[in-house]
Amino acid sequence: MILGTTIILAVREIRRHLLRSFLTILGIVIGVSAVVTMVTLGNGATAAVKQQISGLGANILQIRPGQGFGRGGGGPQPPDFKPADVDAIRTQIAGVKAVAPQASSSGIAVRNAANWSTTINGTTADYFTAQDWKLSAGRIFTPAEEQAGRAVCILGSTVVTNLFRQEEAVGQRFRIKDVSCQVIGTLATRGQGGFGNDQDDVVIMPIKAVQRRFTGNRDIRNIMVSVDEAYDTGTVQAATQKLLRERRNISGGKDDDFNIFDTKQIADTLQGTTQILTALLGAVAAVSLLVGGIGIMNIMLVSVTERTREIGIRLAIGAVASEVLLQFLVEAVALACLGGVIGLLLALIASVSLAPVLRVPFIFDLQINLLAFFFSALIGVVFGYFPARRAASLNPIDALRHE
């Protein structure tokens, strides 16, 4: 008997027992949809992390005093950096494309009736290069403005929205912490940062203006180094570390009192974490797929017993053992494939509707869809074979007599 005929028989049999067929494949449906949903959302999360990290800028080293992300708990606080450190990095380290010192403060920006509490970031024109941050209007600081520490500023889009509404901001003035400030530019919208912060909620001024008018000293909280693509960030990082240790008089055995981190490193670490989580969730879901396969085997075994008489009739009529085997095997595989397809559809619906809730992009991964489908078909073959062989080995006389 040709395979086509067997498929007709299998489809007939599945249609004849719709409820039983559905219950049989439920395990596969849940397994496939769980695996595919997990992996799809996991891939989305990985992509989201990647995108957010790339928002920090590519090939960027962030240098901060202290260890870790904060400024350290007890003990004397490590000193901030000095303008001379910035110049040293710029002139003595090879492969540095731009160095942007940063001093920050916060305050309430006021214009007419509108006021908005925001972050004030003092830096240099290099900052925009390092961050690869484009302006939506206006211009960046001139060297003269930087040198003089003029009260000019470039606004993030969140600040623009809150202070100026629909009005053109460039050229206008507003007050921040009693300092009257002129808007010379506005920044393109960046959205949420890698740590859930609003990157657009910022007022950027020349660093000297911030130091003189807000922080009251010449300390630099943070140095951002943009590394030339032709150079290895690791090498630049090591050279910078050595230089800073010398400049801060840290002797041989002592730990650094500053830290340099590579955004790419964070990106890799975070991506690695989400990938491991994805694999883990996928593996857990795969177990349910296996359980689904055992479910198919159970029902097929029951079905063989239940249909002993039918098998006897088929054998008496002239079916050879391999045809009966093929029929039951095809039936199991058809069921498993049907379960796989329904599972994939469910996974698609679940991923599309869950992705916005979890704030991850929906990325259709053809590979995992195909893999899950073929795996479910394989489960049909593996778990369908045993019952099918049992059916094929029945003695027609006994099978016909079976009640």
Add this chain to the structure above:
Amino acid sequence: MSAPDPIIALRGVTKTFGQGATAFQAVKGVDLDIMAGDFVAVMGPSGSGKSTTMNILGCLDVPTGGEFRFKGHHVERLDRDQRALLRRRYLGFVFQGFNLLARTTALENVELPLLYRGEDKKTRADMGMAALDKVGLADWWDHTPAELSGGQQQRVAIARAIVTQPDVLLADEPTGNLDSERSVEIMDLLTDLNRTAGITVLMVTHEQDMADFAHTIIHFKDGLVDRTHATGRGQAA
């Protein structure tokens, strides 16, 4: 017409079930010739070996000893699948319990043997409808067994048995589950198939009335053929 070879020839056929001390010989050496076109009724009390012999004749079972030639094939030398192919090509089966597939239309039931022959859809439908027409149930082709009476179910079963135009029809108490009126209808149908289609019919029955429709009656007793006699109906054909 030259004297034809018998379509079925048994020589010293024995069948033993079990081994050693628990062995039981159900058939103890049967010699039998059945000519093509015959209508044979097989009778005998239970345990007489008639069912075992019928299973052997239906190529469902193999003899332990002796020789069984079917259309010249030495069936005792064939394996399971070869016997299945023989059944597929030359034999039709009708059972006491009808043995139709549940939740399957009459036509699909009748088409089943054609599926195993690898006939295409159109041929299956044509041959299936022709067979249903022959048993007078063409109008009932899309009914499932549950929607048919016992007599109708048995007629569907007969249609399934003859759809492949077999040489031999084996019927195991085909009227056992039917009232006398339906039984006569079934016997008339078998008689007609035997006469018009030239199908050799082998039928097991307990009822003398039914056996009387046959041309030849074979009585089994204690694993042996006790006696064979002609009813006289055969000459009429």
